Amino acid sequence: MSRKNQTLGEFIIENQTSFKYSSGELSRLINSIRLAAKVVNHEVNKAGLVDIIGAAGDTNIQGEDQQKLDVYANDKFIQTLTKRNIVCGIASEEEDDFISINSQDENNQNKYVVLIDPLDGSSNIDVNVSVGTIFSIYRRVTPVGTPVTLDDFLQKGSQQVAAGYVVYGTSTMLVYTTGDGVNGFTLNPAIGSFYLSHPDMKFPEDGNIYSVNEGNYTHFPQGIKNYIKYCQKEEGDRPYTSRYIGSLVSDFHRNMIKGGIYLYPQSSKNPNGKLRLLYECNPMAFLAEQANGKSSDGFTRTMDVEPTELHQRVAFICGSKNMVEKCESFMREAQ
Numbered sequence: 001m002s003r004k005n006q007t008l009g010e011f012i013i014e015n016q017t018s019f020k021y022s023s024g025e026l027s028r029l030i031n032s033i034r035l036a037a038k039v040v041n042h043e044v045n046k047a048g049l050v051d052i053i054g055a056a057g058d059t060n061i062q063g064e065d066q067q068k069l070d071v072y073a074n075d076k077f078i079q080t081l082t083k084r085n086i087v088c089g090i091a092s093e094e095e096d097d098f099i100s101i102n103s104q105d106e107n108n109q110n111k112y113v114v115l116i117d118p119l120d121g122s123s124n125i126d127v128n129v130s131v132g133t134i135f136s137i138y139r140r141v142t143p144v145g146t147p148v149t150l151d152d153f154l155q156k157g158s159q160q161v162a163a164g165y166v167v168y169g170t171s172t173m174l175v176y177t178t179g180d181g182v183n184g185f186t187l188n189p190a191i192g193s194f195y196l197s198h199p200d201m202k203f204p205e206d207g208n209i210y211s212v213n214e215g216n217y218t219h220f221p222q223g224i225k226n227y228i229k230y231c232q233k234e235e236g237d238r239p240y241t242s243r244y245i246g247s248l249v250s251d252f253h254r255n256m257i258k259g260g261i262y263l264y265p266q267s268s269k270n271p272n273g274k275l276r277l278l279y280e281c282n283p284m285a286f287l288a289e290q291a292n293g294k295s296s297d298g299f300t301r302t303m304d305v306e307p308t309e310l311h312q313r314v315a316f317i318c319g320s321k322n323m324v325e326k327c328e329s330f331m332r333e334a335q
């Protein structure tokens with residue numbers, strides 16, 4: 001039973017038994033993510049004062065210039081999860097391939113793999129706009145004590161056992177699900193503890209906010225263009241309000257609280273969309289569905305997409321159920 005303002009630590013322990021695989025291992029894993037998030041938060045908050053903004057000088061496998069904070073956050077999450085010996089494998093936006101954490105060691109009884117977007121919204125780091133971290137957790141499919149393989153990571157989103165994000169914004173929050181609803185915890189920086197501030201978060205079924213990079217409008221499929229025109233039309237409770245932060249975590253978080261839809265569709269510029277299925281879309285889709293929202297590529301439920309590559313991209317439409325269904329109907333009509 002969750003209580004407002006209880007600490008994340010208390011919440012994890014009290015709700016451990018509601019988790020079907022409850023062995024304490026997932027609790028320790030969430031606690032490790034909490035710890036790494038605090039370390040990264042500390043650095044994010046002083047971006048600009050310390051030499052942590054700007055490009056790191058390398059590009060990642062997506063061909064993107066890695067920002068120093070991308071690399072810092074990536075290192076901190078991997079170090080924390082490795083040191084605490086809490087997972088058997090990690091995959092990250094900033095790592096070309098998955099990392100096996102001494103999984104070949106028969107003593108390593110860890111059952112979970114983690115996929116992570118260490119720093120989401122990288123284009124906003126230098127301009128003091130909120131950014132985030134996204135994580136997705138699966139039980140390995142290969143036997144414990146044997147080396148993890150790509151199969152342990154290429155699982156459908158519907159197989160996730162937990163997912164969440166951290167938003168480094170006006171306050172720092174950790175929001176996650178283990179398949180039993182979505183809860184949000186706010187960091188009290190004076191004490192250094194996360195407190196349950198947003199119990200049982202739910203997307204309103206309808207909203208009046210749409211979040212899309214309209215700069216790509218001419219490249220969008222006709223169905224998406226028609227939906228955007230629908231959002232802008234003077235009719236009934238429309239036009240909707242356009243809000244686009246350019247950090248998936250922050251746009252999702254706002255839309256979950258206020259009601260809204262986020263779209264990053266495929267386009268002639270990005271034929272498969274921009275966002276990555278495994279460590280951006282699947283975790284947000286799991287959270288959305290656990291919060292009465294919905295997520296798809298316009299046709300297929302995001303969590304039903306069969307992954308084929310670690311860094312594959314998919315079109316992503318996510319948010320208030322009725323708004324996503326309306327957008328999907330425009331996509332079908334335009335087909």
Ligand SMILES: O=P(O)(O)OC[C@H]1O[C@](O)(COP(=O)(O)O)[C@@H](O)[C@@H]1O
Pocket residue numbers: 093117119120121122123213246247248249274
């Ligand atoms: O600048 P664009 O093309 O609108 O893309 C913004 C989107 O790309 C992202 O920044 C991609 O995530 P990363 O910053 O982790 O690469 C999303 O957070 C955001 O919603």
Ligand SMILES: [Mg+2]
Pocket residue numbers: 117119120121248280
């Ligand atoms: Mg991202």
Ligand SMILES: [Mg+2]
Pocket residue numbers: 070093117118119120121122
């Ligand atoms: Mg990122």
